[in-house]
Amino acid sequence: MSKEESKKLFIQTLGCQMNDTDSQHIxxxxxxxxxxxxxxxxxxxxxxxxxxxxxxxxxVQKLFSEIGQFNAKKKDGAKIGVCGCTASHLxxxxxxxxxxxxxxxxxxxxxxxKDIIDVKGxxxxxxxNDDSTYEFARSETSMYKTSVNISIGCDKECTYCIVPAxxxxxxxxxxxxxxxxxxxxxDKGAVEVMLLxxxxxxxxxxxxxxxxKTTFTKLLQEISKIxxxxxxxFTSPHPLHMDDEFIEEFSSNPKISKxxxxxxxxxxxxxxxxxxxxxxxxxxxxxAEKIRRLVPNVRITTDIIVxxxxxxxxxxxDTMDVIEKVKFDQIFNFKYSPxxxxxxxxxxDQEIDDEIAGxxxxxxxxxxxxxxxxxxxxxxxxxxxxxxxxxxxxxxVCGFTDNWCQVFVKGSDELLGxxxxxxxxxxxxxxxxxxxxxx
Numbered sequence: 001m002s003k004e005e006s007k008k009l010f011i012q013t014l015g016c017q018m019n020d021t022d023s024q025h026i027x028x029x030x031x032x033x034x035x036x037x038x039x040x041x042x043x044x045x046x047x048x049x050x051x052x053x054x055x056x057x058x059x060v061q062k063l064f065s066e067i068g069q070f071n072a073k074k075k076d077g078a079k080i081g082v083c084g085c086t087a088s089h090l091x092x093x094x095x096x097x098x099x100x101x102x103x104x105x106x107x108x109x110x111x112x113x114k115d116i117i118d119v120k121g122x123x124x125x126x127x128x129n130d131d132s133t134y135e136f137a138r139s140e141t142s143m144y145k146t147s148v149n150i151s152i153g154c155d156k157e158c159t160y161c162i163v164p165a166x167x168x169x170x171x172x173x174x175x176x177x178x179x180x181x182x183x184x185x186x187d188k189g190a191v192e193v194m195l196l197x198x199x200x201x202x203x204x205x206x207x208x209x210x211x212x213k214t215t216f217t218k219l220l221q222e223i224s225k226i227x228x229x230x231x232x233x234f235t236s237p238h239p240l241h242m243d244d245e246f247i248e249e250f251s252s253n254p255k256i257s258k259x260x261x262x263x264x265x266x267x268x269x270x271x272x273x274x275x276x277x278x279x280x281x282x283x284x285x286x287x288a289e290k291i292r293r294l295v296p297n298v299r300i301t302t303d304i305i306v307x308x309x310x311x312x313x314x315x316x317x318d319t320m321d322v323i324e325k326v327k328f329d330q331i332f333n334f335k336y337s338p339x340x341x342x343x344x345x346x347x348x349d350q351e352i353d354d355e356i357a358g359x360x361x362x363x364x365x366x367x368x369x370x371x372x373x374x375x376x377x378x379x380x381x382x383x384x385x386x387x388x389x390x391x392x393x394x395x396x397v398c399g400f401t402d403n404w405c406q407v408f409v410k411g412s413d414e415l416l417g418x419x420x421x422x423x424x425x426x427x428x429x430x431x432x433x434x435x436x437x438x439x
Contacts, residue, residue, distance in 0.1 A: 015053025307357025
């Protein structure tokens with residue numbers, strides 16, 4: 001079949017970076033084995049896939065709204081498939097509620113996509129499936145950056161989180177597979193890699209082939225040996241596993257990006273215990289203080305949930321205290337939202353009034369805005385290095401510093417993929433602006 005005759009695939013991705021990588025796996029598998037080519041126009045597609053997320057609020061309503069719209073607008077004969085975390089926990093119910101859906105593939109079953117698309121009514125959602133040694137086809141989405149899953153699943157039991165029920169137990173991908181894949185991408189021009197996992201720094205505790213345990217720190221050291229690789233990013237590490245060895249490698253390894261995501265969730269030790277996070281307020285503050293001391297230019301980002309069942313005003317003030325002490329560079333804030341198949345559902349009688357939770361969220365946002373202004377303005381007059389990644393429509397290009405600040409400069413496509421020095425002359429809460437002073 002020629003390129004002109006290739007079938008067209010439209011895929012919509014919701015949720016986290018792991019979902020983005022799963023979508024790239026889907027695209028690459030269908031390109032390689034089923035001769036599909038992607039399209040940005042859903043109405044032209046022969047196959048429409050929505051890769052779903054269960055973490056955020058009202059994912060089920062959003063899913064059925066989306067697939068209903070797809071069904072109304074799709075061309076005759078086009079198939080619709082549902083993948084991802086919502087697919088994992090709803091399974092056959094998706095087809096019962098929306099019979100026009102042709103197949104359902106869970107987040108743990110992406111390797112089966114090339115076979116599933118031809119089986120009407122197929123549902124593959126087993127969280128026991130093991131893709132950890134499956135070598136996925138690769139789809140080139142950026143010449144400069146790549147992303148690689150280093151583990152699948154999650155062994156944590158956070159009471160608010162549905163992920164273990166949709167992605168199964170944690171299994172680490174063999175380090176040689178990870179290194180080989182990154183090496184292939186570097187050979188094609190990648191200079192930056194993002195390592196992905198639900199808890200990346202618990203890497204190495206369990207492998208499918210029962211090999212000896214290893215650590216995330218050792219994996220970072222092996223990846224760092226790849227010549228031509230300039231930057232290593234990762235998300236998300238878990239505060240519980242931020243031991244001294246890990247922090248010291250993070251601080252001393254020049255290839256590791258000096259931006260770290262530390263999901264706090266709550267600053268209250270009692271709420272952290274109710275969430276089953278495994279650490280205390282004091283532990284978190286100790287780890288953050290050590291990182292800031294060893295890495296003066298570090299950017300620390302976090303997740304915060306307000307209004308978790310049973311959260312008192314004192315608990316909330318503990319969260320505000322941690323925000324004030326750490327001064328996070330970015331906060332992803334949420335009001336608690338009950339999720340199916342989570343232990344926190346048993347705390348329904350302790351749920352916080354929505355108005356109170358909303359007011360607490362606003363206080364978090366307002367305090368963080370104060371810190372952001374301070375953080376971003378501190379860059380004015382300084383020189384930073386960015387990897388230029390995108391060409392904008394207004395004669396500008398943008399890229400990111402080593403510690404993950406977005407920077408805009410005047411420039412053309414000749415700068416794409418290059419590391420350039422930029423002098424910063426302006427700042428907003430979300431980005432920096434400057435001028436290129438050297439390439």
